[in-house]
Amino acid sequence: MTAPLSRRSLLLQVAGLGVSVSFLGGSAFAADGAMARRKLVVVICRGGMDGLTVSPPVGDPDYAALRGAVAVAPDQALKLDGTFGLHPALQSVHALALKGQARIAPAIASPDRARSHFEAQDVLETGAAQVYGVSTGWLNRTLEVMGPSRVEGLSVGATAPLILRGKVQAASWSPGKGVDETARLPTLLQDLYKADPLMGPAFARGLETEAMAQAAMTALNPAPVPVSTDTTAMNGSGMAPQVAASPPMAQDARAIAGQRQGREAARKLGATLAGFMVQDGGPRIAAISLDGWDTHAGQVGQLNTRLSYLDAVLDGLNTGLGDEWRNTVVVAATEFGRTARVNGTGGTDHGTGSTALVLGGRLKAGGIIGDWPSLKQEALFENRDVRPTLDMRGLFKGVLADHLGVDRAALDATVFPDSADAKPVTDLV
């Protein structure tokens, strides 16, 4: 009983953070030698992550005045170069940066300029030049162009992110008691779902993922975590009366109160993801979502917490991947940055350019990715935001081309439609 119980307990804590994980991987990679071990993880930070807090340009002469109360103090920032530092919560990222295994792209944006979360996330995840251009995700199309592939997928959190939606079936997984796929009920249901184009494949994938999750958790082999049944989101019977379940908001409070625990859980999430990826035939492409970056008010405390989670997830990935870290590239990106000026409520509003983090053992050392436009008033985009100097698609294309060997023509036309103008960033790996 110990193993499944600790698995549930662990992932329940993770689920409380508003985190979801999804995997895509395929045997297409296994066919081609050196590429066979290459891995890519995309972290989507939803809500508009403030680049000027992630990698504060403390050496930029206009930074402190524009940012006022939400500025990171120069002596607090973890130094990267004469201009940039990292937010003090990003300790693991900073340690990697000192080894040349983490870099920042401090003025990056998708092609979307509407400052709408929903539109900008769609553009980020579909890889289209504009909203409503495409209805499938670019990670899904990446696998499509790499050849017929078998997908292993999982998401912690019950919904499917757009970046993984498409022709290739992606899966999802979140904590709960597993289902034995050889039991009578699943078999009968698979029969009833035969004619349903949505439920049939989804249910089959759900059953497979259950088996895979067991294997991942065994690979991770966590120390047993004490089980507290009162946070059980879904219990065996679904409504067992003996469970003293919490009222709706109680779990949030616990997450806040246990910020340390949260960081530990986030690290385990990263390590669990790594546990999936190091399996033979396991996923080589994964996407994680981290919510909660929309900081219109009281930004300092919120970002402290969120960046601490992000750092812990990345740290868990790094340590969990072990030797495989050298075959891995991780990109953390957001739909847009935030206003260069602090607003009237201790926060910032929707902006344009932000920071992407690029990490991995295969990374070539180097300075910032793309140019820094500075924060001079005349340099700001629409006198308001960090002016983007790098197209997000160029960064992703560079990674897909040089790291995973995706063909340039396919990148320009299929993975990122109509994107020939967005040149791949070279010399990343």
Place this chain on the structure above:
Amino acid sequence: MGKQRAQGKTGDARETNGVSLPSNDLMAAIAATRFGLGARPGEIDAARDDPRGFLAAQIRPEGADQPQGGEDSAQRLAEVSDYQMQKRDAKAAQKDMGGDAKSAPVKDLQKDLRDQAGDDFLARARLGATTDAAFRERWALFWANHFTVSATSLAVGAVAGPFEREAIRPHVFGRFEDLLVASSTHPAMLLYLDQAQSVGPNSRAAQYQRKAGKTAGGLNENLAREILELHTVGVDAGYHQADVTEFARAMTGFSIGRPKDPSPHRFLFRDNAHEPGARTVMGRRYAQEGQAQALAVMRALAASPHTAYHLATKLAVHFVSDTPPPALVARLRKAYLDSDGRLDEVARALVAAPEAWDPVAAKFKTPYEFAISTWRSVDAQPSGIDKLAPVLTGLGQKPFSAPSPKGWADEAQVWCAPDALIKRLRFSEGFAAVVADRLDPSLLAQTALGARLTPPVAKAVARAETRREAMALLLMSPEFQRR
């Protein structure tokens, strides 16, 4: 094609503009499942004579039903304010004495507030599980989701339930403009989207603050942006950043009374926080003073054809299909514009539209719809929030916690994820374990799905090894999961 089929039935008026309608039996089942919240025993029979009339009779000027109980938002915010004060005092005491920052009374207050939010949600779920007018309830739920407030803080959680009761339910069959104003002036929305703190940079309040050497408050454009993008004209309406900022300036002053103000914990327009001067939003100039200015902008937004199209599309997606027939959207849009934004007329147009009665059940139930429909199928209701909240949280729809101001997604692709199906199966097995032993599963399949029940599912239910297995199969069948 539909025409030929309809011509076969002589004298039958089952055709409107070339779209044929299904039989009364099938329409009755669709009325209860697609437009309602899943059939209770007897509901499909009640709808059989006149399925469209059965739904139209649920539309009424006084709005939606109200869930039982619950304090109003001002009382709740007073409790939140008490809690915050006591917490501050306890913190100060801790500094002096080195005691526990969260004393027992402070924790109790916090727990009370959370319990009340749980009670609100449970009362709403019980209404959904028991109402005879489930179309009316679904219509109200649509608008509550359209004007989402999500429990991102203790305060918003405390007033999410009252918001629905006070700002949404009374107005869902009235004019959209009134619903928009009720939502945009309710403390829950003003808190959730940061409007309460927004201050005009040139307002008297900001000037006093600067004179006093304090950091002056400033503009927060969050609510203004979401009203444009999500609540009214939609992101494609051709507005720009400058329109958002101008609207945000017009809305400065929309706030909540503090304990010593004349309307404590209720909407208060603070004239001294209002940005002076005329505003231009989407090409129209607004020279009004005070709160009349933002209200005039809202009236213009409500009257916009962009809003009519945005709402018509969203309603068609919610009720009928993720890719709705353009003819249906056009009907709803026309009903909105012809009636000056009357939502009862839009509801009537939806029920009357033949495209809304397509026999194919294209929609996949959200977790809330699924859970409520299971209780309805056995004529029961959730007995406690502890039976409901963990289930919904596990299925990805935590109570009062939509992931963003956009609200819960409506598309099948989002909810019909592999893991979600496994979770639904676990829930169905657990539910069946509690209720199935006293029921006749084959009869239940008939009362829950009526003419929508297909032979393979009827057969699987009839041949199941146990009543529990039969019940779980029914709840997990494509017919029950879809609507």
